[in-house]
Amino acid sequence: MIQVNVEKCMGCKACEKNCPMDAIKIIDKKAKVSKECVNCKTCIKVCKFDALSEVKAQEEIVVCTNCGVKCEIPNGLFGACKRFVNDNGSLVRSRPLQIPEKTPVDKEKIAISKPLITAVGAGASYPDYHPAPYIVQENIDDYDVVTVVTEAPVSYSSMMVKIDTNFYIGDEGALVRRDGKVMGIVTTEQYGSHIIIIGGVNRVKGPDGMLVVKTMTQLGNKEKVILKIDNGAVLELEVGKAPIINGVKDEKMRVGCGGACCGLFAKHLGQLIDEAIILDHHITGLFTKHPAGAEQLPYSGVTPVGRLATPGRYFFEHGDGWGGTNIKEPIEAIKSIDMNYAKPGMKILVAETTWRKVALFSVNEEGKPVQIPLTKELEEFRKLAADNCEDSRVSAMYYAGVGGSARAGVTVDPIKLTQAVHKGDAVLTIAGAPAYVMPGGGITFLADVEKMVEKPFNYTASPAVVAPIEYTIVKDKYGDIGGHIKAVRKMDEVIKEDRYQIIRLEKSK
Structure with a gap:
């Protein structure tokens, strides 16, 4: 239980705003603690006037030991995390175990899970409304599967780079530069890693856009890039290899905090x-x-x-x-x-x-x-x-949104393509790599560059990153979404062109 020293309390409301239980209120400019208090000590940590302290609980409580907070929970109440409740002296999980319903395997989803061809080497069609350069059909497990590919210039492009290191590289929000030009920002840190984002449409369209798309392309093609963070480190980054921070190769990441x-x-x-x-x-x-x-x-x-x-x-x-x-x-x-x-x-x-x-x-x-x-x-x-520490490495996710040039070559009804992707009727891949499509409007995705065909990216003077984009869908549904059915070609025809290379996509790191 928390007690208040009313002489020290300034009524600043820091405790009220931060209490996860809503158990403390400012009344007549002084803090008042209710019976819902579970002694999580959040209020003590945020009080700048040393006005709050602990006292022994006056009623029966259960001390929760499921994390380091150790809430003291009165009967009938939850702890601060709302996961456990004191049920007459027993600590009980407040929600039943959630088990996914077993559903039959969807064979169609398996058939369209991989593209028939990748867009790498496919080229593009211009203007946008012309059918994509390759719209290919093949029978997979009794399904007529179609893959539509194009190497599309994408301005709405970013490269999310994960750097495994315990070394300090710079503050969150710090600008990331190359040759003195702003390429991106440092974002939130993750477990044993730092994340930077390079690019984005506003940097791509800016005065240094060509250097921005060149940097993204080089990172995506697993080439070495040297970056400098404002008031932070010099980074030598090459996807798949250990980062070099201020000239020091950091070969191991922490096993845990x-x-x-x-x-x-x-x-x-x-x-x-x-x-x-x-x-x-x-x-x-x-x-x-x-x-x-x-x-x-x-x-x-x-x-x-x-x-x-x-x-x-x-x-x-x-x-x-x-x-x-x-x-x-x-x-x-x-x-x-x-x-x-x-x-x-x-x-x-x-x-x-x-x-x-x-x-x-x-x-x-x-x-x-x-x-x-x-x-x-x-x-x-x-x-x-x-020996329990993993090898440090640099990894990157291509992080982008596809619009006109990447959709008009697929269908005359762009909204239907977007809907098919979100429903799972059409599978988006990037240079053969699976893409995570973010919820909400549009087709915004992330894809691991190490699972792509080698050196998948180029860039153009638009400026834009040239990204290899594939959509795979069964033929009937392709027709339903307004696909360019007349431009569909059998895989055998494509093979007869004798302009191809069989590759093995990266399965794991």
């Missing part, structure tokens, strides 16, 4: 050290306060320098130090040691989540950490943990 490492290696660490701080620029772990570590060892008295999130999990600042944080020397990660808990000789491990860098400290009689050599057992464990 610092908190995850506490759970993943709890049983090993519990036998080797008294405490561990596992540094990560997102979530740093303090082993003996983490639920997994707390099952192995008593609290050590160590406090890291970061900002507390939930027990055993801390937020550190980004930087070019250990684990992508601003910690340059491992001893800087230790804020204090409480000798009411700690004892002289206690061992503290400080490590990165890639386990490339580790340091061991012993607490002396004055309660200060002193670095000591790594033990043989810890070095063996470090290698085990490091």
